Amino acid sequence: EAQVTQNPRYLITVTGKKLTVTCSQNMNHEYMSWYRQDPGLGLRQIYYSMNVEVTDKGDVPEGYKVSRKEKRNFPLILESPSPNQTSLYFCASSLGSGRALHEQYFGPGTRLTVT
């Protein structure tokens, strides 16, 4: 089954404790992206990657890191989480060319709480 998977689905952590949220897709997609969803703000793009070893900042990259060492994986790293990073996070992927670039498949979401 074609899908985007994220782990963990739920995470409660404390300020300053480094964490990684994994994202994996099995559709051989070139484009991958991370978003956070907050009430009243919709989805905001954190980082995106057009291909392996190519990453670009979205609108809210501060406090996050990403890497794209292989096509199927795009982990999101919070080196020192803070309470304002409490949010619902989505990973997405797409074929990455032409019109198909924009038709993104989303994972189920990771709800992160930082206390």
Next chain:
Amino acid sequence: DQQVKQNSPSLSVQEGRISILNCDYTNSMFDYFLWYKKYPAEGPTFLISISSIKDKNEDGRFTVFLNKSAKHLSLHIVPSQPGDSAVYFCAASDPGMRFGAGTRLTVKP
């Protein structure tokens, strides 16, 4: 500064009637516009898109209209069905993606 705005947080329509969801944007460099649908506890799913060089795209019950001079797009759902009840996000690409805050559509039987 939100470049994509959905000014109606909610919309309620009767089954069988037309649903019209609206979206405004500020960046004239956007090259694609999209609508996504989201059910609770799930990720968004792609619904329909339109290139900036077109003014209309149709897919079954869903039609998206783009008015570049007004920097406005809309999604029409005809006829509306109870299963269409969800949050709808408008998005624009350059190629980073920018989403609106969403409109919760409720279709009443």
